[in-house]
Amino acid sequence: MERVPILKIGSILLVSIQVDMSDQTAVQLQEDLAERIVATGAHGVLIDITxxxxxxSFVGRMLSTIASISKVLDAETVVVGMRPAVAITLVELGLSLNGIRTALNVERGMELIAAARDDDQDLDEDEDDAGPDGGPATETTASR
Amino acid sequence: MTVGVDLGQPQTQEVRADEDVVRVRQLVRAVAVAVKLSLVDQTKLVTAASELARNTLVYGGGGTVDVMTADNGRRRGVRIVFADSGPGIADLDLALTDGYTTGGGLGLGLSGARRLVDEFEIDTAAGQGTRITVTKWSR
Known part of the structure; x- marks a missing residue:
């Protein structure tokens, strides 16, 4: 089985999917990403599907699941580089990609993650006593 | 896989494992390119084939996929037949409803695939296996 590599750039994890993934490869990527988010403390995941x-529907569901997992682990997911024909087909298929943020390219995706982070920090400013590594700072209302 | 497709006769791909679904996609793509479907139509057909080949594997317990060219005198197209001898589909109307699933998926496989092709025929009954034929025509 092929495995999709995960690169770390600053505090962002970058996944560029370059192979025609089997379902197993897609599920593996989901698990690998969850582990890497926790291991690196990354606050953003950028998935390049150029x-x-x-x-x-399987890959679409995987992308939604990754976004949900990342959110629980305090990281923002942005999917970039969707081809026009893929977008047209997805809509006709009936897939809505729930909870997924998209951007046209990697650069804009990084800006989106940085912006989301800034918003969170503004809201968090008063609660910084929570301790640096004292478990996940529970945040019930801040992120959107 | 993308070159040297023999368009003269149907190409058969067994679907027994996960990787076979990937092979079905590649085969369908190659034939769709050879028949000169537009990029959007190629994408729709390959996506539909991916959904249906996965169904053959997951619900049908495996089977075969035949990919062939079609010609109706005016237009050329690609026809794909997905056949399995699994449990069949007892309630077809229900199975074709968006969001209905017995397998924990999104329930978009059958209904979504039908929207992505020009012709969609399904032949199934409980205990009789399932045979789905789809066709996409060039514009």
């Missing part, structure tokens, strides 16, 4: 010539 090379994907289709996104079917």
């Amino acid at each position: 090379a994907l010539d289709i996104v079917d």
